[in-house]
Amino acid sequence: MRFRHIFSETGAGLRQNLTMTLAVVMTMWVSLSLFGAGLLANQQVELMKGRWYEKIEISVFLCTQYSNGDQCEPNTEVTQAQKDAVQQALVSNPEVAPDGVFFEDKQQAWEDFQRAYEGNPIQSSLTVDQMQESFRVKLLNPEQYQGVVSSVVGLKGVDTVQDLHKYLDPFFRVLRFLQWGTIAASALLLAAAALQIGNTIRLATFARRREIGIMRLVGASNLYITLPFLLEAVISALAGAVLACATLASGVYFIIMRKAQVSIQSLPWIGWSQAGWAMAGVAAVGLMLSIIPTLVTTRKYLRV
Known part of the structure; x- marks a missing residue:
C-alpha cells in the first residue's frame, strides 16, 4: 500500500510538471551527450598517444x-x-x-x-x-x-x-583543447540541468504542500515524503541518460566504426569497450545530478 501511494504520487507529479520534466530530460540529454563525448575523446587521445608515442x-x-x-x-x-x-x-x-x-x-x-x-x-x-x-x-x-x-x-x-614531439605535441594540444572544451560546455549544461531539477522539485513541493502537511500530521517520515520527488527526478535523469547513451552508441557506430575506421585504418580507434565506460560514466553522473539536487531541495522546502 505504501509503495502504491509512492508510485501514484510520482506519476501525478510527472503529469503535473510535464513541461518542466521534458525540459529536464532534454537538458540532461544534451549535457550528458557532450559529457560522454568528452570521455570518448579522452580515450581516443590516449589510444593515439599510446600508438604514436611508443614508436617515437x-x-x-x-x-x-x-x-x-x-x-x-x-x-x-x-x-x-x-x-x-x-x-x-x-x-x-x-x-x-x-x-x-x-x-x-x-x-x-x-x-x-x-x-x-x-x-x-x-x-x-x-x-x-x-x-x-x-x-x-x-x-x-x-x-x-x-x-x-x-x-x-x-x-x-x-x-x-x-x-617527433615537436610535430605531435601541438597536435595533441589541439585535441586536448577540444576535449576540455566539450567537457566544459557539458559541465555548464549539467549545472543547468541540476538547477532545473531543483526548481521542478520546489514547484512540486509547493503544489502539494497540503498533502505534505497532512502526511506530517499522521506521522509520515521524511524519507516517505521525499521518495515520490526523488523518483520523479531519477526517472527524468534516467530518461536523459538513456537518450545520451543512445546518442553515444550511434556516434561510435556510424562515425567511428562505419566511417573513420574504414577511411583511416592505420590509426587506433575507440570501440564498444570505450563506449561502455563512457556510458557508465554518463549514467553515474545522471543519477548523481538527480539525487543530490532533490535531497538538497526537499530538505529545505518540505518543512511545513
Missing part, C-alpha cells in the same frame, strides 16, 4: 664533411672520440630505455634510404659517403624526452637532434 625515437645525427651545424667543424667528419662521448651521454641518461641506443653507420643509412625511396628518382641522388651516421634512441617514457635532447645537443660532433 630520438635521432642524433652526427657531423659529416657536408654538415654546417654549430658543433661541426667545416669539411670534417665526426671523430671516434666524439662518437664515444655522444654514446656515453646517451647510455648514461636515465630517460633512455635499457639497451635503447642503436648506432647506424653510413652504409646502413644508405640502405634504409634506398628501401624508403625504391622506385623513386631521388633514390640515386645520394651516395654512401654523403649519408650521416646517427644514434637511434628509444625512450623509457616517450613523454619525457627533453633531458635526452639537452644532454647531446651541445656536444661536439652532433649535427642535429630530431624527434
